[in-house]
Amino acid sequence: MYRHGTSRINDQGHLEIGGVDVLDLKKQFGTPLYVYDIALITERANEFVQAFKKRNIKAQVAYASKAFSCVAMVQLAKELDLSLDVVSGGELHTALVAGFPVERIHFHGNNKSYSEIDMAVKAEIGCFVVDNFYEIQLLKEITQKHNKKVSVLLRITPGVEAHTHDYISTGQEDSKFGFDLLSGQALEAVQQVEDHEFLQLLGVHCHIGSQIFETTGFVMAVEKVFSYLAEWKEQLNYTPQVVNLGGGFGIRYTKEDTPLPVSQYVDATINAVIEQSEKLGIEIPEIWIEPGRSLVGDAGTTLYTIGAKKEIPEVRHYLSVDGGMTDNLRPALYQAKYEAILANRANEVSQETYSIAGKCCESGDMLIWDISLPFGKPGDTLAVFCTGAYGYSMSNNYNRIPRPAIVFVENGKATLVVKRETYEDLIQYDLTIKGNNII
Numbered sequence: 001m002y003r004h005g006t007s008r009i010n011d012q013g014h015l016e017i018g019g020v021d022v023l024d025l026k027k028q029f030g031t032p033l034y035v036y037d038i039a040l041i042t043e044r045a046n047e048f049v050q051a052f053k054k055r056n057i058k059a060q061v062a063y064a065s066k067a068f069s070c071v072a073m074v075q076l077a078k079e080l081d082l083s084l085d086v087v088s089g090g091e092l093h094t095a096l097v098a099g100f101p102v103e104r105i106h107f108h109g110n111n112k113s114y115s116e117i118d119m120a121v122k123a124e125i126g127c128f129v130v131d132n133f134y135e136i137q138l139l140k141e142i143t144q145k146h147n148k149k150v151s152v153l154l155r156i157t158p159g160v161e162a163h164t165h166d167y168i169s170t171g172q173e174d175s176k177f178g179f180d181l182l183s184g185q186a187l188e189a190v191q192q193v194e195d196h197e198f199l200q201l202l203g204v205h206c207h208i209g210s211q212i213f214e215t216t217g218f219v220m221a222v223e224k225v226f227s228y229l230a231e232w233k234e235q236l237n238y239t240p241q242v243v244n245l246g247g248g249f250g251i252r253y254t255k256e257d258t259p260l261p262v263s264q265y266v267d268a269t270i271n272a273v274i275e276q277s278e279k280l281g282i283e284i285p286e287i288w289i290e291p292g293r294s295l296v297g298d299a300g301t302t303l304y305t306i307g308a309k310k311e312i313p314e315v316r317h318y319l320s321v322d323g324g325m326t327d328n329l330r331p332a333l334y335q336a337k338y339e340a341i342l343a344n345r346a347n348e349v350s351q352e353t354y355s356i357a358g359k360c361c362e363s364g365d366m367l368i369w370d371i372s373l374p375f376g377k378p379g380d381t382l383a384v385f386c387t388g389a390y391g392y393s394m395s396n397n398y399n400r401i402p403r404p405a406i407v408f409v410e411n412g413k414a415t416l417v418v419k420r421e422t423y424e425d426l427i428q429y430d431l432t433i434k435g436n437n438i439i
């Protein structure tokens with residue numbers, strides 16, 4: 001077993017995370033269950049923060065809460081001195097309820113609604129990452145209405161294609177996100193923001209994609225951004241206070257993945273920003289980044305109970321679990337790969353190649369296509385690793401399956417932070433038809 005954070009096999013041959021035997025977690029909270037290793041999230045956050053501190057660079061490390069948002073996670077991000085990236089009214093509401101310092105909240109999104117912007121302006125959040133002209137227009141109206149100034153970063157599409165799955169690369173020119181550079185849209189946006197009394201232009205933002213294993217894309221993005229900053233300096237005498245390079249730092253899901261140490265990503269971007277600033281003759285701007293997956297991905301493990309088995313001789317051996325694409329959409333959406341073990345017999349030798357099926361009425365609801373495990377039987381506990389990012393946050397109720405509970409584990413203690421959904425929760429918005437009356 002590859003060791004993630006505090007995970008280990010204990011004397012009973014069970015998987016243990018954060019000093020807690022996962023079979024005790026199963027007994028107490030049931031399955032499927034998302035388990036988060038808090039020491040590992042803390043370690044990752046510190047790695048990012050220290051990588052900037054070491055270089056004496058002014059920075060903000062904003063946790064991209066789309067990766068995993070719930071009140072307890074946002075509270076943890078606050079404790080870890082991170083900033084917070086939100087992309088919707090819902091994520092913003094979670095942050096406000098969690099008491100996250102508003103000045104460190106950054107609001108993203110390619111189609112923020114009037115009411116979402118209104119909510120954020122009233123809350124006096126730290127900055128808007130503005131995506132398009134419609135949003136500039138809404139911001140003008142809403143800031144004027146409340147007589148409040150807001151800080152703005154302009155999101156641009158740098159035209160850099162990161163080597164990742166098509167659906168998760170966002171920096172290429174043909175993207176729904178951000179202002180286009182080539183056509184002059186970005187320059188026009190700078191002018192519009194600069195000219196408005198309630199909008200303060202802090203700088204630029206770009207994000208080239210997700211699950212990236214090399215530094216080249218980030219360096220190229222910096223070079224591209226600065227080539228345009230040169231133009232803006234010359235034409236508008238504008239220099240940025242902040243350059244935000246987004247998130248996207250890859251993690252190890254399986255042995256095919258080869259992520260770099262956090263400091264290597266950070267150092268490469270710092271070096272590129274310093275080099276380009278010197279070339280341009282401007283003060284080094286603050287560098288902001290937005291890691292999501294790399295802060296919480298490998299800290300999450302999902303526990304399932306194995307139920308049905310189906311053996312098709314010489315074709316495939318299926319093991320079905322009590323969750324699937326409802327709690328982890330990534331295999332179905334991106335053909336994402338995961339590693340897993342039998343958590344109740346973790347020392348036993350693998351004897352069989354299995355395919356792990358979810359319980360949804362969907363042939364594509366497969367969590368893992370091929371994995372070697374000891375002989376599996378109903379009641380065994382399967383632990384799937386690295387499910388901490390975009391698992392719970394993309395979970396759904398397909399087939400009216402309730403969402404799992406979430407526990408945080410640390411120093412031998414487990415804390416329930418999100419309750420398991422119930423069947424009653426599932427029908428809470430349903431109205432009953434009686435005769436012609438909906439009640």
Ligand SMILES: Cc1ncc(COP(=O)(O)O)c(C=O)c1O
Pocket residue numbers: 064067085108170207209210211246247248249290291292293294389
């Ligand atoms: C603008 C922006 N920032 C940050 C992130 C977080 O990315 P990741 O979870 O890959 O670090 C994303 C998602 O790709 C994003 O779109």
Ligand SMILES: N[C@@H](CCCC[NH3+])C(=O)O
Pocket residue numbers: 066168170210211330389390
């Ligand atoms: N949800 C995606 C990443 C999208 C990142 C957000 N821009 C994933 O699971 O990998």
